[in-house]
Amino acid sequence: MTDKPIRYLSDETLDGLGIAPREIADAIEAALRGKAAGRLHVTPKSSLLPGEGRYMMSTLAVGNDEDLTVLKTVAVCPDNPAKGLPAINGAILVLDARTGLLLAVMGANWITAHRTAALSAVAARRLADPDSATLAFVGCGVQAHSHLAAVADAYPLRRVLACGRGEANREALLDAARQRGLDAQAATPDEALTEADIVVTSVTLDYTIAPFLDARLLKPNAFAAITDLCIPWTQDSLSAFSTVVVDDLVQERTAERPMLPADLVSGDLTGLVGGEIEPGPTGPRAFAFRGIALGDYAAAALALARAEATGAGTPIGTR
Structure with missing residues (x-):
């Protein structure tokens, strides 16, 4: 001792x-x-x-x-x-x-809040457009705030869109964005997807939620940081992503309930940082997060x- x-x-x-x-x-x-x-x-x-x-x-x-x-x-x-x-x-x-x-x-x-945003940032360094100017949120809780800080730290943001069921959380997030000098406004889910360069989804982890996000609405160069087990995304639209990276392949493959079909997964963060994954030349890209030690x-x-x-x-x- x-x-x-x-x-x-x-x-x-x-x-x-x-x-x-x-x-x-x-x-x-x-x-x-x-x-x-x-x-x-x-x-x-x-x-x-x-x-x-x-x-x-x-x-x-x-x-x-x-x-x-x-x-x-x-x-x-x-x-x-x-x-x-x-x-x-x-x-x-x-x-x-x-x-x-x-x-x-x-x-x-x-x-928990800031390591999740940092994991998204690591993926975004290799998958997002470096000139991303519009950031959209579907879900306006803790993860939205930490992602706002991480994305604002790395990209030339000008605009933030926020979609969430709780008005108080949504307005708090919009206020936080305005305090950073950003144009910030509420949006529908479809508006969030069609207008964003980077979109962050962080809805409540509840499998009873009916999927309502269609990846086919995303811009060709968009990047999605998915922190909610893909719960709000319609499964038949996920093939619109040209590249999907998960945090850890072993963890995803052994999970009782996978986040998305295995054939859509390009690899994990270790492979992405190690240069083993070549992002698709066209089509939106995504990082799907389960949580990694x-x-x-x-x-x-x-x-x-x-x-x-x-x-x-x-x-x-x-x-």
Whole structure:
């Protein structure tokens, strides 16, 4: 045992570290290369749907470069907002991979939001039009806000369109876009698809939702970041995508309920970053996200390093 303190980093503390979206994307790219080289080991995400719209999941990754083990558990509880609570809550444990000793406990909400947007950003670097100016959202919750920050950090955005069932969430997202100096307005789903250069879908993870998005409406050079298991997309329209990349092929192939037909999947992020995937020359492209331990690992490792360098966090004991 040592007398070095275990560090607690709340979501508020993590937000205050000042980590830019592109820093997380860069960390994820480095992690993807580490995974390809056998230096980062991950397991497929575990998930449960225990009823009442709840979605429970966990991830596990071990990295030899940083000598860290990162475990995350998250619960999506749709009844929480009515109780004055965030819909998503969870925790992350960071351990020394050589000894198993606990190094830090982190809130999971900030990392879950921003690592998802950073994963989309990694895919977009290779699949989206670098001159993308119009960003559209179908679903206006936490993921929309983190994607707004990530896309605005990397593209010459001028316009934001937002489509969502909750007026309060939609208006909050539009206000956030206007605060960035962007033209922002509400839109129908069809308007969002036909006018966007980049579209982000993040509807509630509920398989009872009737699909209502038609990929055939997208511009030929459009990029779609799909963070909701493809739930809102009509299955017969998905073949309109010339290139579809998932976060992890092994995870997708072993999933009880695949996000989309296997023959439509071009590969995963590891292959995309490694140059193994040649995007289709014409037709819209997509990144479909299920959730991958690598993203949590990269974001948590980056946050811990920044916290240790700045002294951020609260000691909660020694190891």
